[in-house]
Amino acid sequence: MIIVTGAAGFIGSNLVRGLNARGYRNILAVDDLTDGDKFVNLVGCQVADYLHKDEFRRLVTENALSKVEAVFHQGACSDTTERNGQYMMDNNYRVTRELFEWAQSRRVPFIYASSAAVYGAGPNYVEALANEKPLNVYGYSKFLFDQVVRGRSDRLAAQAVGLRYFNVYGPHEQHKGRMASVAFHNMNQFLTSGSVRLFAGWDGYDDGGQMRDFISVDDVVSVNLHFLEHPEINGIFNCGTGRAQPFNDVASSVVNTLRELRGQEKLSLGDLVNEGLIQYVPFPDDLKGRYQSYTQADMSALRASGYTAEFKSVQSGVADYIRYQVSNGHLMLDSAA
Numbered sequence: 614m615i616i617v618t619g620a621a622g623f624i625g626s627n628l629v630r631g632l633n634a635r636g637y638r639n640i641l642a643v644d645d646l647t648d649g650d651k652f653v654n655l656v657g658c659q660v661a662d663y664l665h666k667d668e669f670r671r672l673v674t675e676n677a678l679s680k681v682e683a684v685f686h687q688g689a690c691s692d693t694t695e696r697n698g699q700y701m702m703d704n705n706y707r708v709t710r711e712l713f714e715w716a717q718s719r720r721v722p723f724i725y726a727s728s729a730a731v732y733g734a735g736p737n738y739v740e741a742l743a744n745e746k747p748l749n750v751y752g753y754s755k756f757l758f759d760q761v762v763r764g765r766s767d768r769l770a771a772q773a774v775g776l777r778y779f780n781v782y783g784p785h786e787q788h789k790g791r792m793a794s795v796a797f798h799n800m801n802q803f804l805t806s807g808s809v810r811l812f813a814g815w816d817g818y819d820d821g822g823q824m825r826d827f828i829s830v831d832d833v834v835s836v837n838l839h840f841l842e843h844p845e846i847n848g849i850f851n852c853g854t855g856r857a858q859p860f861n862d863v864a865s866s867v868v869n870t871l872r873e874l875r876g877q878e879k880l881s882l883g884d885l886v887n888e889g890l891i892q893y894v895p896f897p898d899d900l901k902g903r904y905q906s907y908t909q910a911d912m913s914a915l916r917a918s919g920y921t922a923e924f925k926s927v928q929s930g931v932a933d934y935i936r937y938q939v940s941n942g943h944l945m946l947d948s949a950a
Contacts, residue, residue, distance in 0.1 A: 614661065614681050618643040618669070618712075619688030623786040624726065624778070624833055626654035628685055631834035633659050643669045643688060654785045670708060673715045683841055684716050686725035692792055693730060693751045705754035710761060713773065717765075722772035722844045724837055729779045729826075729853065729908060731756040738826075739911040740777070740849050748903060759849050772844045776836060779853035779910050782930070783830030784937050795827070795860060796931050799867040800944060808892050809864040815896035816906040821861035823906045826853035829930035832922075839920045846918050853910025854924035864891050866931035874939060875946050 615632060619625035620642035629640060642660040645667075646652060664672070666688060672678050689705045709725060716723040729738065730752030737744040747753045755777075762773050782794035789797075799809045811821040818824070836852050861882055868890050869879040885891045925933070938944040 614639045614641055616641045616643060616678075616681055616684045618666065618684070618686045619726075620644050620660070620663075621646060621651040621654050622687060623654075623783075623789060624781065624830060625685075625687040626658065626785045627783065627830045627834050628687065628837055629655065629658045629660060631838055635838065641669075648788065651788050654788070666708075670711065673712055676715065676718075678715075681716075681719065681721050683722040683724065683844075684712065685837060685841075686712055686723065689726060689754075690751070691789070693749055695751060698750045701750045701754050702757075705751070706758050709758050713758075713761070717770045717773075720771040722774075722841070724772070724774045724776070724840050725758075727759055727775040727777045727849060728752065728755045729777050729851070729910065731759060731777065732908075734905060735908060737911075738851065738853075738909055740851060740914055762847075762849060766847060769847055772840070773847050774840045775849040776833075776840075776852040777849065777910070778833060779826040779828050779851070779908060781828055781830050781833055783833075783934050784941075784943075786830075787943070795825075795863050796867060796934060799864050800871070800935060800938070803868055803871060803890075804944065808890050809868060810892050810894050811860050811864055812896045813893040815901065816904070818859075818906055820893040821864065821891065822859045823904075824857040824859050824909070825905065826855070826857050826908045826910045827863060827927050827930070828852065828854050829925045829933070831930070831933070832924050835922055836915065836920060839918070839922075843919065848914065848918075850915045850918065851910035851912060852915070853908075853912065854926075855910055855912035856924070856926065857907060857909035858927045861891070862927045863931060866928050867935065870932045870935045871944075871946065874935070 617625050617629055620629055621644040638659045640660045642663045643666055695701055713723055731745045731747050732738050733746040733748040745756055747756050759775055782796040786793045786797055802809050814820045865882050
């Protein structure tokens, strides 16, 4: 049996699909479906059982689970604006440590979600303590558990791998609300108002020129499965593309893909701006000094682990995302302006 926590969430549900595609069906899906609408993310997936996260935590504490092949721990509070430190540290740090200790005691491979938030404002995105300066309690909760894994690196009983996700986008993120990806929000803005709004220039960047390492959830799943296939590899690895691209690229890809699907020609960034299809709004004062204007994962460690697959660019990944949304009825082209 393979355990996936956060299985009804964004990355978790895509990971279940990825496991299914590789022939895995004996999957225990762990999540909190108090928000019952998240069930839609698991429609079409093959799982053997479901447990609420609290019941799962109890079974782990009681050492009542057996015959587990691997654990993909994706469950966490991913709201970077959450200020309740007690909740965040219990949900993200303490639960993760309990599950890790259980996995070590049973010699079960443990692959978990860390975050690029551990790097804070950057600018160096290399997996090294000197570069890790989280700016919020979410980032700190991830940072602290990474230190546990590092401290045990010379006496691990089973695989332990932390993946520092950068800006992930793709299908099945609709439940995330304001924490959904830039691509998701750009799609919905364009379909409801006929334009995409980006931040104007600030911090030395042109309008819409702030840059992030945007990674398709398809690539995130591929990286996770790489470590499932290589249980001899341990450590903490960046999970980005190694390619920083401006927000303008995301917006242009969204608008032009939707235009193409509606039989309209693609336009240059300048033409998109001139026609009001991309608009710039003043950079918010309350974000100044607390905003990542640039992120780019250093991929050296992941490549050294033997991962050789190419990563999708924003242009190809966002286009794939939109086509998936349209073909599955999640986006209605006739609602676009």
